[in-house]
Amino acid sequence: KDVARLLIKCPDQPGIVSAVSTFLMNYGANIIESSQYSANPEGGNFFIRMEFSCPDLHTRRSDIEQSFQEISTKFNMDYEFKYVSDIKKTAIFVSKELHCLMELLWEWQNGDLIMDIGCIISNSENAEQLAKSLNIPFYYIPANKDIRMQVEEKQMRILKEHDIELIILARYMQILTPNFVSHYPNQIINIHHSFLPAFIGARPYERAYERGVKLIGATSHYVTNDLDEGPIIEQGVERVSHHDKVDDLKRIGRNIERSVLARGVKWHLQDRVIVDGNKTIVF
Amino acid sequence: KDVARLLIKCPDQPGIVSAVSTFLMNYGANIIESSQYSANPEGGNFFIRMEFSCPDLHTRRSDIEQSFQEISTKFNMDYEFKYVSDIKKTAIFVSKELHCLMELLWEWQNGDLIMDIGCIISNSENAEQLAKSLNIPFYYIPANKDIRMQVEEKQMRILKEHDIELIILARYMQILTPNFVSHYPNQIINIHHSFLPAFIGARPYERAYERGVKLIGATSHYVTNDLDEGPIIEQGVERVSHHDKVDDLKRIGRNIERSVLARGVKWHLQDRVIVDGNKTIVF
Amino acid sequence: KDVARLLIKCPDQPGIVSAVSTFLMNYGANIIESSQYSANPEGGNFFIRMEFSCPDLHTRRSDIEQSFQEISTKFNMDYEFKYVSDIKKTAIFVSKELHCLMELLWEWQNGDLIMDIGCIISNSENAEQLAKSLNIPFYYIPANKDIRMQVEEKQMRILKEHDIELIILARYMQILTPNFVSHYPNQIINIHHSFLPAFIGARPYERAYERGVKLIGATSHYVTNDLDEGPIIEQGVERVSHHDKVDDLKRIGRNIERSVLARGVKWHLQDRVIVDGNKTIVF
Amino acid sequence: KDVARLLIKCPDQPGIVSAVSTFLMNYGANIIESSQYSANPEGGNFFIRMEFSCPDLHTRRSDIEQSFQEISTKFNMDYEFKYVSDIKKTAIFVSKELHCLMELLWEWQNGDLIMDIGCIISNSENAEQLAKSLNIPFYYIPANKDIRMQVEEKQMRILKEHDIELIILARYMQILTPNFVSHYPNQIINIHHSFLPAFIGARPYERAYERGVKLIGATSHYVTNDLDEGPIIEQGVERVSHHDKVDDLKRIGRNIERSVLARGVKWHLQDRVIVDGNKTIVF
Structure with missing residues (x-):
């Protein structure tokens, strides 16, 4: 399809929308969806995502991109x-646990996640x-810890x-090294099985049980070198009670994890997520 | 404050955003927030809400509005x-029941609902x-039914x-006549104490109880001459169980009603709601 | 495992819990979980579900059941x-649509739905x-409609x-005849793709779209001869907006349907659901 | 009304329900509601809450309580x-902030919170x-910090x-000393304006904003000497987005706080909360 998305971040000032939309109009493009966000109308950054259709887009891509440089420089x-x-x-x-993988594959087969799955990599069979x-x-x-370097090289x-x-990372239970992460900035999405920043690190359900919380959650986020501290894309929770033992929390949690990861991945695939510092803007 | 909102509905075509944003830029306006919706990019209607700040807006209003006619005619x-x-x-x-009124007054005092309450009218003291x-x-x-005409005249x-x-209508339990409604098109917001279109009409909690539903709800909507059939602005639900008798449903329902009405009113006051046929677009 | 559940419905009066729990104690049973409900403490029905473990339960079943007749007669x-x-x-x-089936199979494989799936019957391959x-x-x-009798005979x-x-009925899109239904009272669970009693009947997502609702839902219920009118077991909803077209509602709805059906089935399998008239008590 | 609630905690073993329910039956009591929980059927604690009506309860209280000692000793x-x-x-x-107070007073006036408000104490007028x-x-x-001892003496x-x-503590922004807390074990309910254990301590909304979470919450809990670490009674969350600034989070949070505090207080007033170690059982 001749549809593209233009994602922009720049200092806020009058005239940005005018310049960009006029540029697109001159190519005969029709804006299908547009979302914008001003971090602070006076002196902050401005973010916009425009989805547009454009006749013969595939043949005019490089032309459009080259022409756009003038505007991008100006602003x-x-x-x-x-x-x-x-x-x-x-x-x-x-x-070992496959529920997140299964959800992704399912939504992919349904046409809800449009991606080309190049491979599945696992430390389990x-x-x-x-x-x-x-x-x-x-x-x-x-x-395992001791062979991390060799493993990541292969990967x-x-x-x-x-x-x-x-x-x-669909419940991949190995920590990635800074070297690995640095090759894929904002290109690694993890599902953490807690409502971050609560229960950072290992065994979140056990710790949720010990703390006696009344809601448990999951968080999908981009991976950075600070464990479980990367930009959050999406979070979800479900109610639990004193009746729920650790195994119940895990079972309930599986359902939260799979939907929260699937939504995060979907929004990434639709180019809806812009990382701004350690936060995300989800258009 | 020198802030305005421009709400537009027109046939979809390329160039609308460009024309409008360029128009605003020429007045030195900065677009703070913009939301748009294409009912159908090929041949449907296009809707946009732009919130912008503009220096000396109060003195240039009529100038701006007059100049805009050219664009509005073109599109x-x-x-x-x-x-x-x-x-x-x-x-x-x-x-008689004051919970919705109290919520509105409270949020109004908090500064969450910005309005000038001209009067409160009631058939109860x-x-x-x-x-x-x-x-x-x-x-x-x-x-009451028999004096409806006289009552509405006074009102x-x-x-x-x-x-x-x-x-x-914050739980105002009288039906308004078509004559009254016709004077205030899309200017009357009602809270219906059910999840419409379930339980249209009277005694929704009693009927929800009899049907044995597991969730109850409330709906804020614009009033039209078709009872409980006007454009829906907002809906909410809460979980109930077999333990909940009619009185419990009413009690739980009161909390849903007040927040659903307050949100609907807030969005109207912020000019976020566009009525399109019998539906709303809430930007 | 030597675990059983005793489900009781009887006119409310003092002494029921005492009689039943004393009976169980005399068999050395330990009550693991107990939930009760008084429709109306003065003159209504009383419902109780007791889950208990009992040594050598498998060999003493018929003995226990026979002895219980005295109490059951008394009350x-x-x-x-x-x-x-x-x-x-x-x-x-x-x-044709497999999402509900897949969810059931998945939870069954996970051990969350404990059942023996005897067969899958479909009008599609x-x-x-x-x-x-x-x-x-x-x-x-x-x-199809015309061969309903023969189809049901085979089934x-x-x-x-x-x-x-x-x-x-995991999105089985054929109507069952009264004859079929009468053979399985409170033994057929259906998922209806709306928040009942809204949008009874066909094409609920299309009608939800036309009505402009802000939440869509699904309902799992026992099947009776009144279409979509049987006792409701569970319901769920998700938020939608004017952006969501019919296809989006269907996609969002699929996620509600599968979890609402799975919960309903699970509670049935755990003997947590008691049908009382046209309502359910879910312990 | 001649209604009482009996709350029990004891080592799990067969015969408890039988003994208690038979005891109550012998006084002509009718059990209206009963909930129980086995921390671990083999060797853990057993908890039960029975609500019962009993003729002439007010004149037979001491008699009942005295007679019960035999059972309580045995188990x-x-x-x-x-x-x-x-x-x-x-x-x-x-x-200073009154929203939680207002909610409590409102529900109290509605008859939803049955309590006798002896006084309101504030460090603001x-x-x-x-x-x-x-x-x-x-x-x-x-x-303030420096006069804490004198203040608490007066209080x-x-x-x-x-x-x-x-x-x-309906958004009371002073820390209580261990001395004060020790006088009221499990008798002080606080509302913390975050989803604990996330954002323990001061300025939770600011920190939630900085972290870029997609849901914010509130927690009602009993106060212990460990700041924000006491037994959790109830929690709630609402969805937020990148559009929400700190002030928006506070505004949204106010609604969560007031309902989460009101529910926690209500359950306490109905004797539904049993503290078990650092957790609560909410029947």
């Missing part, structure tokens, strides 16, 4: 053109059969082979 | 300029003391005296 | 003993491969062969 | 009889007029004069 913009026809290549990392039944390349790479080689643009 | 627009400094004059109608304690004119007008006289632009 | 009880070790045999009916991959007998029975023959105790 | 019970006719005497502490309009004694006691003198059994 001091960070910007990206994203094309709906460029299906994003993703890799899913998973460990649990997902192998599932991957194969869908003809998705599966790589079993055993992992990065595979990711490059498959031209991966987005890594989804 | 065949229905449009309105709304000024934040024009605080809307409202009347609250209430019967319950609210009198409350109104007086806040120096809001209170009119006690007993009402309309009062509404005119106070230049009322928005009538809020 | 004029309707009652049932249900044994956790008697895994319920279920049949899943499905049409979509589910065949899925059923076979899990070694569940699959019956493809094309259906009932299969249900009998497999000793089915619970039929789950 | 090694911690227990309490609570009588619905003994309306609890409460004190509300508040600082904001609530004075409101208190006086309802004929509730109001004490203005300026407070405790007032609390004793009014026979206060429950202290509600």
Whole structure:
């Protein structure tokens, strides 16, 4: 389809929308959806996401992008053109628990998550059969603390082979090194099984149980080098009670995790998420 | 404050955003917030709400509005300029139950609902003391089916005296005649104590109880001549169980009603609601 | 496991809990969970569900049940003993859309739904491969209005062969005849894709779209001869907006449907649901 | 009314329900509501709350309580009889922000919170007029870190004069000393303006904003000497977005706070909350 999304971040000032929309109009583009956000109308940053259709977009891409430089320079913009026809290549990392992987595969099959799954990488063999039944390349790479470097080398080689643009950690229970993370800035989405910033780190359900909370949650976020401290994309919660033991929390939590991860991934794939410092703007 | 909102509805076509934003830029206006909606990018209607600040807006209003006619004609627009400094004059109608009225007064005192409450009209004396304690004119007008015409005549006289632009039915338990409603198109907001279109009409909690529903709700909507059939602005629900008797449903329902009405009114006061046929677009 | 559930309905009066709990104690039983409900402490019905563990339960079942008759007669009880070790045999009916079926199979594989799936019956071949991959007998029975009788005859023959105790309509898009329904009182659970009693009947998402509601829902209920009027077990809703077209409502709705059906089925399997007239008590 | 609630905690073993219910039956009592919880059926604690009506309860109280000692000794019970006719005497502490106080007063006037408000104590004069309009004694006691001891002495003198059994901190922004807290074990309910254990301590909304969370919450809990670490009674959340500034979070948060505090207080007043270690069981 001849549909693209233009994402812009720049210092706020009058005239931005006018300049961009006039630029698009001159190419015969029709703006389908537009969302904007002023961090602070006086002196802050301005963010906008415009989704537009444009006749013969595929042949005029480079022309459009080149012409846009004048505006972007004038307004001091960070910007990206994203094309709906460029299906994003993703890799899913998973460990033993498959519920998040299954949800992603399901929504992908339904057409709700539009992506090209290049591979599934796991430190467990649990997902192998599932991957194969869908003809998705599966790589079993055993992992532990002591061999982290070698493991990540193998993983990065595979990711490059498959031209991966987005890594989804669908309950992958290994910590990634700063080296690995630095290769994929804002391109790794993790699901953390708590309502961050509560219960950062390991064993969140056990700790939620011990604390006696009345709601449990999950958080999907971009991965940075600070464990569980990256920009939050989406969060969800469900009610629990004193009747719920740790296993019940885990069971209830699985449902939160899978929907919160799926929503986060979906918004990323639709180019709705802009990272601003350690926060996200979700258009 | 020199802030205004421009609400537009017109046939969708390329160039609208460009024309409007360029127009505003030429007045030195800065767009603070903008939301748009294409009912159908090919051949449907286009809706946009732009909130902008503009230096010396109060002295340039008529100039701006007049200049805008050229664009509006070109694109065949229905449009309105709304000024934040024009605080809307409202009347609250209430019967015996005061919870919705109290919520509105509370949020109004908090600064969350920015309006000028011209008067409170009631067919019960319950609210009198409350109104007086806040120096809001209170009119006690007993009402019933048989004297509907006379009652509405009195009410309309009062509404005119106070230049009322928005009538809020905060659990006012009398039906308004088509004549009354026709004087205030999309200017009367009602709270219905059910999740419409379930339980249209009288005694919704009793009927919800009899049906054994597991969630109850409330709906704020504009009033039209079709009872409980007007454009829905907002809805909310809460969980109930077999333990809850009719009185419990009413008690739980009161909390839903007050927040659902307050949100609907707030969005109207912020010029966020556009009525499109029998639906609302809430920007 | 030596765990059972005793479900009782009887006229309310003092002494019921004392009699039942003393009876259980005399068998060395420990009450694990107990929930009760008095429709009206003065003159209404009393309902109780007691889950208890009892040493050597499997060998003492008939002894216990026989001894209980004295109490049940005294208090004029309707009652049932249900044994956790008697895994319920279920049949899943499905049409083209598989999301509800998939959710049920998934939770069943996870151990969250403890049942013995005797067969999957469908008027479409979509589910065949899925059923076979899990070694569940699959019956493809094309259906339409004109051959309803013959279709149901075949279905009932299969249900009998497999000793089915619970039929789950996981988006089965055919209406069942009174004859069929009468064979399975309170043993057929359907998922209706609206928040009942709103949008009874066909095309609920289309009608929700036309009405402009701000929340959509789904309802799991026992099937009776009144279409979509049977006792409601569970309901859920999600927020929607003017941006959501019919297809979006369907997509959002699928997630509500699958979780609302799965919860309803789970509670039934755990013997938590007592039907009282046209309502349910969910313990 | 001749209604009481019996709350029991004891080591789990067969026969407890039988003993208690038979005891009550022998007094002609009818059990209206009963909820129980086994922390661990093998070797853990057992908790039960029974609400019962009993003819002439007011004249037979001491008789019943004395007779119960035999059972309580046999099963090694911690227990309490609570009588619905003994309306609890409460004190509300508040600082500048009145929304939580207003909600409590409102629900109290509605009959949803059944308590006898002995006094309102504040370090601000904001609530004075409101208190006086309802004929509730109001004490203005300026407070700060340096005079904490003297302030608490005054407060405790007032609390004793009014026979206060429950202290509600309705956004009271002073820290209580261990000495004060020790006088009211599990008798002080606080509302913390975050979803604990996230954002313990000061300025939770500011920190939620900085962290970029997508949901904000509030927590009502009993006060212990560990700041914001006491047993949680109830929690709630609402969705927020990047559009919401700190002031928006506070505004949205106010609505969560008031309902979460009101529910926590209500359950306490209905004797539904049992503290077990650092957790609550809410029946």
